[in-house]
Amino acid sequence: NVKYMFGIVGVPVIEIAIAAQVAGIKYVGMRNEQAACYAASAVGYLTGRPAVCLVVSGPGLINTLSGMANSNMNCWPLIVIGGSSDSNQETMGAFQEFPQVETCRLYSKFSARPSSLEAIPIVIEKAVRTSMYGRPGSCYVDIPGDFVNKLVDSSEVRQVNTSERYPACCLPRPISLADPLEVQKAVAALKKAQNPLIIIGKGAAFSQAENNIRRLVNECGLPFLPTPMGKGVVPDDHPFSVAAARSSALLHADLILLLGARLNWMLHFGLPPRFQPDVKIIQ
Template sequence: MKVAELLVKCLEHEGVEYIFGVPGEENLDLMDALLDSPIEFIVTRHETSAAFMAGTYGRLTGKPGVCLATLGPGATNLVTGVANANMDQCPLIAITGQAGLNRQHKISHQYYDLISLYKPVTKWNAQVKTPGIVPEIVRKAYQVASEEKPGATHIDLPEDVAGMEIDAEPLPISPHALPQADESILQQAVQLIKEANQPIILAGNGITRGKASEALQTFALQARIPVVHSFMGKGALSWKDDLSLLTAGIGGNDYITCGFESSDLILAVGFDMAEYPPENWNPDRNTRILHIDTDDAETDSHYPVALNVVGDIKENLKELSAIIQPKDNPLEWVESIRKQALNELAEAADDEGFPVKPQKIISDLRNVLHDEDIVISDVGAHKMWMARMYHTTHPNTCLISNGLASMGVAVPGAIAAKMVCPERNVVAVCGDGAFQMTSAELETAVRLNLPIIILLWRDGGYGLIEWKQLRDFQRPAYIDFGNPDFIKLAQSYGFEAMQIEKADELKPALQQAIAMNKPILIDCPVDYDENMKLTEKLGQIDC
């Protein structure tokens, strides 16, 4: 068989369902081989979108999503989405076509050294320089992308090698299990918790990856320790639980800041520093950290680790639950924080202001969607509101990128999420700036007949940048842009579309969108004057 056919056979062996990408001249052999494969190739309208889709697939399934591009501009377009998956710790394999080996030693049309280009944004990468190494490269790419902590890997396939003949088979797949912490370490962890007067748990993305949310809930209830979530850890403990301190990470003051300030031990469980810099929640560096994760903690002066509990998060939490004694510390402060935060959402339910306030948009969205439905937030001012106020019951039901945090992720991500979870409603929450970066993928959603909902927060500018400019400089700079007629744009791609003209139209529109079960866009003007009002309000919090 050809090398390209062997590569496809190896991907089939690994259980790959989809490859997202844009074909090119240098991967013609690979595209032809896929015609005879059960793997479905999903043609996207931009390579970055392909990588966003693969990353979302990886985040939701735990299996590497696969994306493909040709050499040169195709490969450089793919980089942003690959970097996004890598920093969000979503398993992904990127495959790039490449110039033949016979012209890589000189300046050549569209040739760049992609191994060097992708090295900083992946866990591992390699070029297929000879036919016989394909099974090893695919097996290692899949293994490295999948193992904790997951991320991106990259395979570079020169066009002349892709067409060479080879007789080989995929390598066997060997399961990999994480170890558990030693009993002595677990006992030391229990002692640290016992000595603490007001411990809190900071729940990160690793809990979801490790399928440890149930174990965390058991541990938190057994120990009577409240839980605050990072943006990417949302849903580790249901927002309805009395121990849930909801979500932190907006920066600066917030209600939960009081909890961090008064805590003398923070149990960071499955937490990655890219999610929420420790200097934001441990500025004085005097609160000790009990680090519970699959790997030792990153070195950071604001993250003074008293003990590392390393290994399988779920199993280690189960062991801790079996030997921990409940804390008898008062938790009235938890009730106070929950009441203040949840009241904000409740008070917004009947707000009639127009353009619609962010709080009202989120209140209507939360009231309409089921607990298992999936919301994917793009990056912008709306992301801060969604992270803070869209409360979740289950992990992976509000997807927020907080590693690389690239704009444009929501629409491609919603497409992949609907492919993975067709039985759930999937909503992409986008600002108008981020939406236009990947709006061409509306055609992809229509072509694949995927009934996703796009909830567009329209303000005609880069709202998050303006928010920070007003906070730091008291005036905006270069954030305004023009918009197309989003209703006509969506309809031209085959989407249904609704225009919100009064605040009380949004909730019925969302309900109608769900009932229609078609690709649909809802254009909702948003009042971002609320941004600075929130900044002022949070600045007045006195712990």
């Protein structure tokens, strides 16, 4: 599931980086944790599977927060693993001690610290799965320093990949389909529209829906407008592209079909005077 790891090694995560490489994960050493986190985020966006950002405690973890927030807001799968103080030194003023789990909850879908060595596989599996399932985003796993070199009886480890509950780590993310009745309503609305417009966002690119969207545009003759991160789903030089007349297309559309896009600041929140007051939105 995870093929790439970016980070800066140091106490207590050196052995984690070594173990990852032994397991076949490609480790890329970086010079700054922020850059490492952005690099891992980019892999998540391009592949649809999370990469890992591995960092040390305290300042190392703090430097990743902008990358975590960026990944979470852009819906890109990402796993951040941070070393932390030993479990028996918590709240005692340990080296670079910081409330890492609590802090990362603001910038992630999932943030946890395994309670024991035996629990690590379950926590990692949940982090990987959560980063991809539903609306993708960043997840954080906190690893106490004393866990890194501890030994545990393998028979006591909760093996995810042999469990009946988790037959594989991880199964492909579920595909959600729209209600057929709602699809029929959308088709009927498109047929009635005088000036329909498709807006293609980065969600369409992330979902690799380019073939279906190109077929929709070509067979129905619908004009389309890509957002900056939606470019390339349908070629910019396509005859139905209205990117060169963006403002006019938005203003005169009486129905807009949003595909993997949000009505945020980039699309003027879908409000007048950029849009018609009575424009219909299908999302």
